[in-house]
Amino acid sequence: MSAQTAPGLHLAAPAGTAVRTRTLHTTHKTPAQRVGAAAWWVAVVIVAILTVFPLFWTLVTSLKPAGDILSGALELVPRTVTLENYERVLTEVPFGRYFLNSMLLAVAGVVLNLFFGSLAGYAFAKLKFRGKRALFVTLLGSLMVPGIVTMVPSFLVLRAIPFAGGNNLVGQGGVGLLNTWWAIILPGAAGAFAVFFMRQFFSSIPDELGEAARIDGASEFRIFAQVYLPLAKAGAAVLAILTFQAGWNSFMWPLIVLNVQEMWTVQVGLASFVTDYATDYGPLMAGTVITSLPVLLLFVFAQRYIIEGVSHVNSR
Amino acid sequence: MTVTTAATAPPGRDAASAPPPHESRGPSRQWRIQERWGWLFVALPIALFAVFVVIPAGMALVMSLTSYSVIGDSQWVGLDNYRRLFLDPYFFIALRNTAYYTLLFVPLGIVVALATALLLHRNVRVSTLFRTFFYVPVVSSTVATATIWYWLLNPQFGMFNVALGWFGIDGPAWLYDSSWAMPAIVIMSVWAGFGTNMMIYLGGLQGIPPQLYEAARIDGAGWWNQLRYVVLPSLSRTTFLVSTLLVIGAFQVFDQAYVLTKGGPGNSTITLVYYIYTQGFGNLEMGYASAISFVLFAIIAVFAVINARITGKDNT
Structure with missing residues (x-):
């Protein structure tokens, strides 16, 4: 902001500055601008420290031996670097297992959301069929319903799936799909968000492409798969990243439907850590690092897509 | 058909x-x-x-109109669950805590997101780098963020109280103090989530035509007046979008309260969703839990409608 107001001050700038600016050539800055720029730097650096430092401190803590964590809490470079916390995390609790579970569920979520999201998104954007509007409005409306409302009934629906988990034909007697991967995969497979997101992408591609292919005698499926889908790759990439993040980070639903410890995800495992290792900050921070690593790495490599995706979704 | x-x-x-x-x-x-x-x-x-x-x-x-509880028979109880709700002191504690959280979280979330967006809205290359830094907390899961803050907020060794100590302030026990636990969760949640809304505000800022700033400058408006008479009015739509998202999210706060405090100390962090979770999946009172979730839904819907009304008026 200060930069935008400052040009106005050029007119009023004292003669001395004007001369100096002319001699410097490269930096056309009035004193007011310089102060503004310095203040800007101070402000952004402070905010950046506030956002990044906690993560850094977590990493540092996770690398310290148990004895140094509390006594040397302030040391930003560990006196001795050790991996013992990671060893404890991976041996005392099946954190490696949690990691694989989370990976499986997040990847399954990505694949299914991409598949169903692009199919349905394409149909809503480019095909004409009866009931399209009503369906789409319902889908959009569901984005407004808070997740908690459908949580208890969804649990019961999964419990009552016929022939699963010892259930009979009418879904009684057993536990249905609870405590299976399906309990997480199925409800998340065709997110309204994925459909909406892909529809927006397909809508921005001109209709003429499909019309031309249709005149050439291409089937509707080929038009989708070979004409439109390749053009929506960028959108699909953004959706994949966002879906992976959401799947990896989801907590409440896995907490509810998975009761077997071997099936826990990293989030559920980490949450139980806080209770069991309340003051054992070393393993706790090591677990936090392992939990955050995949999404942080993904963010580092794909940040442009993520940030563009977030802006795209919210600008509607 | x-x-x-x-x-x-x-x-x-x-x-x-x-x-x-x-x-x-x-x-x-x-x-x-x-x-x-x-x-x-x-x-x-x-x-x-x-x-x-x-x-x-x-x-x-x-x-929500039955006494369904997984084990045992389900009976039609009409509005009994809703009646019971009005006599349930814990419901009101949860409602009050959630309202308190929302009241702190929403304004703070808006101010931080807007302020950081204003900071980054500059034609400097380096602001893209800082945008990435500011966005980093969003990437981590709420569980990972919670464990990080669990360590940051440690009354004795945590960075928070150590930093306060530098200024001679004797920091509170945060998560162990019933009057500070909720504010601590609010601060943590703002830290974790402001990046997304900052991105939305950046999008909004880019949409303000430069002529508006120029006109204001010609009229002699300084930084503050430009903010007040140009930027904020132009961003009113964005602000309503952001505030709606924040309110919807705030009423559903759960992960943080579950991981960090389990509703304590002294019930000060029992939120509505936390209460629904304990009633539905802890006590298996699923009928009652559904009734509470419907009340929560109604509250959120009322806020969403109010917001939509104001936004709608703004558009015409």
Whole structure:
């Protein structure tokens, strides 16, 4: 902001500055601008420290031996670097297992959301069929319903799936799909968000492409798969990243439907850590690092897509 | 009825017999083909959506009128669950805590997101780098963020109180103090989430035509007046979007309270969703839990409608 107001001050700038600016050539800055720029730097650096430092401190803590964590809490470079916390995390609790579970569920979520999201998104954007509007409005409306409302009934629906988990034909007697991967995969497979997101992408591609292919005698499926889908790759990439993040980070639903410890995800495992290792900050921070690593790495490599995706979704 | 048309039509056929384009019959025939493919494309996603969103939403309403509790019989109790709610002191504690959280979280979230967006809205290359830094907390899961803050907020060794100590302030026990636990969770949540809203505000800022700033400058408006008379009014739509998202999110706060405090100390962090979780999945009182979730839904809906009204008025 200060930069935008400052040009106005050029007119009023004292003669001395004007001369100096002319001699410097490269930096056309009035004193007011310089102060503004310095203040800007101070402000952004402070905010950046506030956002990044906690993560850094977590990493540092996770690398310290148990004895140094509390006594040397302030040391930003560990006196001795050790991996013992990671060893404890991976041996005392099946954190490696949690990691694989989370990976499986997040990847399954990505694949299914991409598949169903692009199919349905394409149909809503480019095909004409009866009931399209009503369906789409319902889908959009569901984005407004808070997740908690459908949580208890969804649990019961999964419990009552016929022939699963010892259930009979009418879904009684057993536990249905609870405590299976399906309990997480199925409800998340065709997110309204994925459909909406892909529809927006397909809508921005001109209709003429499909019309031309249709005149050439291409089937509707080929038009989708070979004409439109390749053009929506960028959108699909953004959706994949966002879906992976959401799947990896989801907590409440896995907490509810998975009761077997071997099936826990990293989030559920980490949450139980806080209770069991309340003051054992070393393993706790090591677990936090392992939990955050995949999404942080993904963010580092794909940040442009993520940030563009977030802006795209919210600008509607 | 459209469903049956789609179901009875052999989906493979039209691909094989894709018609040569006859000018006269083409359109209507093509429409029928599109109709079939459209339904084929959306069938599975819509089926999943129906089973895990639409049906559960209906079930929730019915269940809230029963005494369903997983074990034992389910009885129709009419509005008893809702009546019980009004006599349940814990419900009101949860409601008050959630309202308190929302009241702190929403304004703070808006101010921080707007302030950081204003900082980054500059034509400097380096602001992209800082945008990445500012966005980093969003990437981590709430559970990981919570464990990080669990360590940051340690009364003795945590960075928070150590930093306060530098200024001679004796920091509170945060999560162990019933009057500071909720503010601590609010600060943590703002830290974790402001990046997304900052991005939305950046989008909004880019949409303000530069002529507006120029006009204001010619009128002699300084930084503050430009902010007040140009930026904020132009961003009113964005602010309503952000505030709606924040309110909806705030009323559903759960992860942080579950991981960090388990509702304590002294019930000071029992939130509505936390209470629904303990009633529904802890005490298995699913009928009652559904009733509470419907009340929560109603509260959120009221806020959303109020927001939409104000936004709608703003558009016309």
